[in-house]
Amino acid sequence: MGALLEVKQVWKEYGSSIVLEKLNLTVKEGEFCTIVGTSGCGKTTFLRMLLGQEGPSRGTLLLDGKPMPAEPGPDRGIVFQRYSVFPHMSVLDNVTFGLEVTRSRLLGRLFGGARRKAREEAAAMLAQVGLGHALERYPSELSGGMQQRLAIAQALIKKPRILLLDEPFGALDPGIRADMHALVLKLWKESGLTIFMITHDLKEGFKLGTRLLVFDKPRLDAQAPNRYGATITYDLAIGRDEPALLDEIQGAVTETSRFIHDSR
Numbered sequence: 058m059g060a061l062l063e064v065k066q067v068w069k070e071y072g073s074s075i076v077l078e079k080l081n082l083t084v085k086e087g088e089f090c091t092i093v094g095t096s097g098c099g100k101t102t103f104l105r106m107l108l109g110q111e112g113p114s115r116g117t118l119l120l121d122g123k124p125m126p127a128e129p130g131p132d133r134g135i136v137f138q139r140y141s142v143f144p145h146m147s148v149l150d151n152v153t154f155g156l157e158v159t160r161s162r163l164l165g166r167l168f169g170g171a172r173r174k175a176r177e178e179a180a181a182m183l184a185q186v187g188l189g190h191a192l193e194r195y196p197s198e199l200s201g202g203m204q205q206r207l208a209i210a211q212a213l214i215k216k217p218r219i220l221l222l223d224e225p226f227g228a229l230d231p232g233i234r235a236d237m238h239a240l241v242l243k244l245w246k247e248s249g250l251t252i253f254m255i256t257h258d259l260k261e262g263f264k265l266g267t268r269l270l271v272f273d274k275p276r277l278d279a280q281a282p283n284r285y286g287a288t289i290t291y292d293l294a295i296g297r298d299e300p301a302l303l304d305e306i307q308g309a310v311t312e313t314s315r316f317i318h319d320s321r
Protein backbone atom coordinates (compact mmCIF):
# COMPACT_ATOMS: atom_id res chain seq x y z
CA MET A 58 0.00 0.00 0.00
CA GLY A 59 1.35 3.47 -0.92
CA ALA A 60 1.70 6.34 1.50
CA LEU A 61 -1.36 8.42 2.28
CA LEU A 62 0.70 11.40 3.34
CA GLU A 63 4.28 12.38 2.61
CA VAL A 64 6.01 15.33 4.22
CA LYS A 65 9.30 16.09 2.53
CA GLN A 66 11.81 18.60 3.86
CA VAL A 67 9.04 20.93 5.02
CA TRP A 68 9.85 24.27 6.67
CA LYS A 69 7.44 26.83 8.06
CA GLU A 70 8.51 30.39 8.75
CA TYR A 71 6.59 33.49 9.76
CA GLY A 72 8.75 36.47 8.77
CA SER A 73 12.18 35.87 10.27
CA SER A 74 10.83 33.42 12.81
CA ILE A 75 11.40 29.74 11.97
CA VAL A 76 8.66 27.59 13.50
CA LEU A 77 9.27 24.23 11.84
CA GLU A 78 12.32 22.96 9.99
CA LYS A 79 13.24 19.91 7.93
CA LEU A 80 10.11 17.89 8.66
CA ASN A 81 10.11 14.49 7.03
CA LEU A 82 7.33 11.99 7.56
CA THR A 83 5.50 9.25 5.69
CA VAL A 84 2.14 8.06 6.99
CA LYS A 85 0.07 5.15 5.74
CA GLU A 86 -3.72 5.00 5.71
CA GLY A 87 -5.13 3.88 9.08
CA GLU A 88 -2.25 5.03 11.28
CA PHE A 89 -3.04 6.88 14.52
CA CYS A 90 -0.26 9.43 15.07
CA THR A 91 -0.16 11.21 18.39
CA ILE A 92 1.90 14.39 18.60
CA VAL A 93 3.56 15.83 21.69
CA GLY A 94 5.94 18.73 22.18
CA THR A 95 6.47 21.91 24.17
CA SER A 96 3.99 24.73 23.98
CA GLY A 97 4.60 26.95 20.96
CA CYS A 98 6.85 24.51 19.09
CA GLY A 99 4.57 24.36 16.04
CA LYS A 100 2.25 21.38 16.55
CA THR A 101 -0.91 23.28 15.61
CA THR A 102 0.91 24.88 12.70
CA PHE A 103 1.71 21.37 11.46
CA LEU A 104 -1.96 20.31 11.73
CA ARG A 105 -3.03 23.47 9.91
CA MET A 106 -0.68 22.54 7.07
CA LEU A 107 -2.24 19.07 6.92
CA LEU A 108 -5.67 20.70 6.86
CA GLY A 109 -4.63 23.00 4.01
CA GLN A 110 -5.12 26.21 6.01
CA GLU A 111 -1.42 26.99 5.79
CA GLY A 112 1.13 26.15 3.11
CA PRO A 113 4.74 25.21 3.84
CA SER A 114 7.35 27.93 3.33
CA ARG A 115 9.59 25.30 1.75
CA GLY A 116 9.30 21.62 0.99
CA THR A 117 6.47 19.39 -0.22
CA LEU A 118 3.32 17.90 1.24
CA LEU A 119 1.79 15.07 -0.75
CA LEU A 120 -1.60 13.46 -0.27
CA ASP A 121 -1.94 10.20 -2.22
CA GLY A 122 1.22 11.17 -4.07
CA LYS A 123 -0.25 14.47 -5.28
CA PRO A 124 0.40 17.98 -3.95
CA MET A 125 -1.80 18.73 -0.93
CA PRO A 126 -4.74 20.93 -2.00
CA ALA A 127 -4.15 24.53 -0.89
CA GLU A 128 -7.44 24.68 1.00
CA PRO A 129 -9.35 22.53 3.50
CA GLY A 130 -11.45 19.81 1.84
CA PRO A 131 -14.02 17.24 2.97
CA ASP A 132 -11.31 14.56 3.06
CA ARG A 133 -9.80 16.24 6.16
CA GLY A 134 -11.77 17.04 9.33
CA ILE A 135 -10.57 18.86 12.43
CA VAL A 136 -11.60 19.06 16.09
CA PHE A 137 -10.16 21.77 18.35
CA GLN A 138 -9.89 21.89 22.11
CA ARG A 139 -13.13 23.89 22.36
CA TYR A 140 -15.57 26.28 20.71
CA SER A 141 -15.77 24.56 17.37
CA VAL A 142 -19.55 24.08 17.34
CA PHE A 143 -22.21 26.63 16.34
CA PRO A 144 -23.87 27.88 19.56
CA HIS A 145 -27.11 29.02 17.90
CA MET A 146 -27.86 25.64 16.30
CA SER A 147 -29.27 22.52 17.90
CA VAL A 148 -27.07 19.41 18.10
CA LEU A 149 -28.83 17.88 15.10
CA ASP A 150 -28.64 21.10 13.06
CA ASN A 151 -24.94 21.48 13.84
CA VAL A 152 -24.19 18.14 12.20
CA THR A 153 -26.79 18.39 9.40
CA PHE A 154 -25.28 21.74 8.43
CA GLY A 155 -21.99 20.04 7.58
CA LEU A 156 -23.78 17.88 5.01
CA GLU A 157 -25.76 20.84 3.67
CA VAL A 158 -22.68 22.91 2.89
CA THR A 159 -20.98 19.92 1.24
CA ARG A 160 -23.98 18.85 -0.82
CA SER A 161 -25.37 22.27 -1.68
CA ARG A 162 -22.30 24.43 -2.12
CA LEU A 163 -24.25 27.36 -3.60
CA LEU A 164 -27.09 27.73 -1.08
CA GLY A 165 -25.67 25.86 1.90
CA ARG A 166 -29.18 24.41 2.40
CA LEU A 167 -31.01 21.26 1.40
CA PHE A 168 -34.75 20.88 0.94
CA GLY A 169 -37.41 18.15 0.97
CA GLY A 170 -36.20 14.57 0.73
CA ALA A 171 -32.53 15.58 0.51
CA ARG A 172 -32.83 17.47 3.79
CA ARG A 173 -34.67 14.61 5.47
CA LYS A 174 -31.96 12.19 4.36
CA ALA A 175 -29.22 14.52 5.63
CA ARG A 176 -30.97 14.78 9.02
CA GLU A 177 -31.24 10.99 9.24
CA GLU A 178 -27.55 10.60 8.47
CA ALA A 179 -26.69 13.26 11.04
CA ALA A 180 -28.87 11.57 13.68
CA ALA A 181 -27.16 8.21 12.99
CA MET A 182 -23.73 9.85 13.34
CA LEU A 183 -24.81 11.46 16.60
CA ALA A 184 -26.01 8.10 17.90
CA GLN A 185 -22.57 6.67 17.08
CA VAL A 186 -20.87 9.28 19.27
CA GLY A 187 -23.38 8.78 22.09
CA LEU A 188 -25.55 11.86 21.54
CA GLY A 189 -28.63 10.16 20.14
CA HIS A 190 -30.62 11.35 23.14
CA ALA A 191 -29.63 15.03 22.79
CA LEU A 192 -30.53 15.92 19.20
CA GLU A 193 -32.66 18.95 20.02
CA ARG A 194 -30.41 20.42 22.69
CA TYR A 195 -28.23 23.48 22.15
CA PRO A 196 -24.45 23.46 22.79
CA SER A 197 -24.82 25.62 25.92
CA GLU A 198 -26.95 22.83 27.41
CA LEU A 199 -24.21 20.24 26.90
CA SER A 200 -21.32 19.26 29.17
CA GLY A 201 -17.75 19.73 27.92
CA GLY A 202 -17.50 16.04 27.00
CA MET A 203 -20.79 16.18 25.10
CA GLN A 204 -19.64 19.27 23.21
CA GLN A 205 -16.52 17.42 22.10
CA ARG A 206 -18.65 14.44 21.05
CA LEU A 207 -20.66 16.90 18.95
CA ALA A 208 -17.49 18.41 17.47
CA ILE A 209 -16.30 14.91 16.55
CA ALA A 210 -19.65 14.07 14.91
CA GLN A 211 -19.46 17.35 13.02
CA ALA A 212 -16.00 16.45 11.70
CA LEU A 213 -16.89 12.84 10.84
CA ILE A 214 -20.19 13.47 9.06
CA LYS A 215 -18.31 14.51 5.93
CA LYS A 216 -16.56 11.12 5.94
CA PRO A 217 -13.03 12.47 6.00
CA ARG A 218 -10.08 10.15 5.42
CA ILE A 219 -7.93 12.13 7.83
CA LEU A 220 -9.09 13.35 11.22
CA LEU A 221 -7.02 16.07 12.89
CA LEU A 222 -7.49 16.44 16.64
CA ASP A 223 -5.91 19.48 18.32
CA GLU A 224 -5.88 18.67 22.04
CA PRO A 225 -9.53 17.64 21.86
CA PHE A 226 -9.71 16.44 25.46
CA GLY A 227 -7.41 19.00 27.11
CA ALA A 228 -10.26 20.79 28.86
CA LEU A 229 -12.06 17.67 30.11
CA ASP A 230 -12.03 15.96 33.51
CA PRO A 231 -10.04 12.70 33.72
CA GLY A 232 -13.12 10.43 33.94
CA ILE A 233 -14.73 12.04 30.90
CA ARG A 234 -11.43 11.84 29.08
CA ALA A 235 -11.33 8.08 29.53
CA ASP A 236 -14.79 7.86 27.94
CA MET A 237 -13.61 10.01 25.05
CA HIS A 238 -10.55 7.79 24.56
CA ALA A 239 -12.83 4.77 24.23
CA LEU A 240 -15.01 6.66 21.74
CA VAL A 241 -12.12 7.79 19.55
CA LEU A 242 -10.59 4.30 19.51
CA LYS A 243 -13.97 2.80 18.57
CA LEU A 244 -14.51 5.29 15.73
CA TRP A 245 -10.96 4.84 14.48
CA LYS A 246 -11.21 1.03 14.44
CA GLU A 247 -14.61 1.05 12.75
CA SER A 248 -13.78 3.63 10.09
CA GLY A 249 -10.18 2.99 9.03
CA LEU A 250 -9.53 6.72 9.49
CA THR A 251 -6.03 8.11 9.68
CA ILE A 252 -5.73 10.25 12.79
CA PHE A 253 -3.28 12.94 13.90
CA MET A 254 -3.85 14.01 17.48
CA ILE A 255 -1.98 16.65 19.49
CA THR A 256 -1.89 16.08 23.22
CA HIS A 257 -0.04 17.55 26.17
CA ASP A 258 -0.43 14.26 27.98
CA LEU A 259 2.32 11.85 26.99
CA LYS A 260 0.47 8.92 28.55
CA GLU A 261 -2.57 9.73 26.44
CA GLY A 262 -0.27 9.79 23.40
CA PHE A 263 1.03 6.31 24.19
CA LYS A 264 -2.41 4.96 25.05
CA LEU A 265 -4.16 6.03 21.88
CA GLY A 266 -1.57 6.16 19.13
CA THR A 267 0.02 3.54 16.95
CA ARG A 268 2.83 6.00 16.47
CA LEU A 269 4.11 8.85 18.64
CA LEU A 270 5.73 11.91 17.08
CA VAL A 271 7.72 14.24 19.31
CA PHE A 272 8.21 17.81 18.08
CA ASP A 273 11.21 19.52 19.59
CA LYS A 274 13.98 21.97 18.78
CA PRO A 275 17.21 20.05 18.22
CA ARG A 276 19.18 23.32 18.03
CA LEU A 277 18.74 26.16 20.47
CA ASP A 278 20.14 29.69 20.37
CA ALA A 279 19.65 31.56 23.66
CA GLN A 280 20.23 34.94 21.95
CA ALA A 281 17.75 34.26 19.14
CA PRO A 282 15.09 31.71 20.18
CA ASN A 283 13.32 31.91 16.81
CA ARG A 284 16.45 31.24 14.80
CA TYR A 285 15.83 27.51 14.72
CA GLY A 286 12.58 25.65 14.34
CA ALA A 287 11.22 22.45 15.80
CA THR A 288 11.33 19.17 13.96
CA ILE A 289 10.31 15.56 14.63
CA THR A 290 12.95 14.34 17.06
CA TYR A 291 11.32 11.02 17.96
CA ASP A 292 9.09 8.92 15.71
CA LEU A 293 8.13 5.83 17.68
CA ALA A 294 6.07 2.82 16.79
CA ILE A 295 4.03 2.30 19.94
CA GLY A 296 4.04 -1.04 21.64
CA ARG A 297 7.57 -1.44 22.93
CA ASP A 298 9.74 -0.11 25.77
CA GLU A 299 7.16 2.45 26.73
CA PRO A 300 7.97 3.15 30.39
CA ALA A 301 11.65 3.86 29.62
CA LEU A 302 10.81 6.00 26.60
CA LEU A 303 8.17 7.88 28.51
CA ASP A 304 10.79 9.08 31.03
CA GLU A 305 13.31 9.89 28.34
CA ILE A 306 10.89 11.93 26.24
CA GLN A 307 9.42 13.68 29.25
CA GLY A 308 12.95 14.73 30.24
CA ALA A 309 13.80 16.05 26.77
CA VAL A 310 10.55 17.98 26.38
CA THR A 311 10.79 19.51 29.87
CA GLU A 312 14.36 20.64 29.12
CA THR A 313 13.30 22.46 25.93
CA SER A 314 10.31 23.93 27.69
CA ARG A 315 12.58 25.38 30.39
CA PHE A 316 14.87 26.83 27.73
CA ILE A 317 12.00 28.48 25.81
CA HIS A 318 10.58 29.87 29.06
CA ASP A 319 13.95 31.25 30.22
CA SER A 320 14.72 32.91 26.90
CA ARG A 321 11.38 34.78 26.71
Ligand SMILES: Nc1ncnc2c1ncn2[C@@H]1O[C@H](COP(=O)(O)OP(=O)(O)OP(=O)(O)O)[C@@H](O)[C@H]1O
Nearest residue numbers: 071074076094095096097098099100101102103255
Ligand atom coordinates in the same frame (compact mmCIF):
# COMPACT_ATOMS: atom_id res chain seq x y z
N1 LIG B 1 -0.23 33.11 11.65
C1 LIG B 1 0.87 33.24 12.39
N2 LIG B 1 1.67 34.31 12.26
C2 LIG B 1 2.80 34.43 12.99
N3 LIG B 1 3.22 33.52 13.89
C3 LIG B 1 2.46 32.44 14.07
C4 LIG B 1 1.25 32.23 13.33
N4 LIG B 1 0.72 31.04 13.74
C5 LIG B 1 1.55 30.55 14.66
N5 LIG B 1 2.59 31.38 14.87
C6 LIG B 1 3.71 31.15 15.80
O1 LIG B 1 4.22 29.88 15.54
C7 LIG B 1 4.65 29.27 16.76
C8 LIG B 1 4.03 27.89 16.88
O2 LIG B 1 2.65 28.01 17.17
P1 LIG B 1 1.71 26.73 17.32
O3 LIG B 1 0.36 27.22 17.73
O4 LIG B 1 1.80 25.92 16.07
O5 LIG B 1 2.41 25.96 18.50
P2 LIG B 1 1.89 24.71 19.36
O6 LIG B 1 3.03 23.77 19.45
O7 LIG B 1 0.63 24.18 18.78
O8 LIG B 1 1.60 25.40 20.76
P3 LIG B 1 0.56 24.98 21.94
O9 LIG B 1 0.99 23.63 22.43
O10 LIG B 1 0.78 26.04 22.98
O11 LIG B 1 -0.81 25.00 21.36
C9 LIG B 1 4.30 30.21 17.89
O12 LIG B 1 5.43 30.94 18.25
C10 LIG B 1 3.27 31.13 17.26
O13 LIG B 1 3.30 32.40 17.83
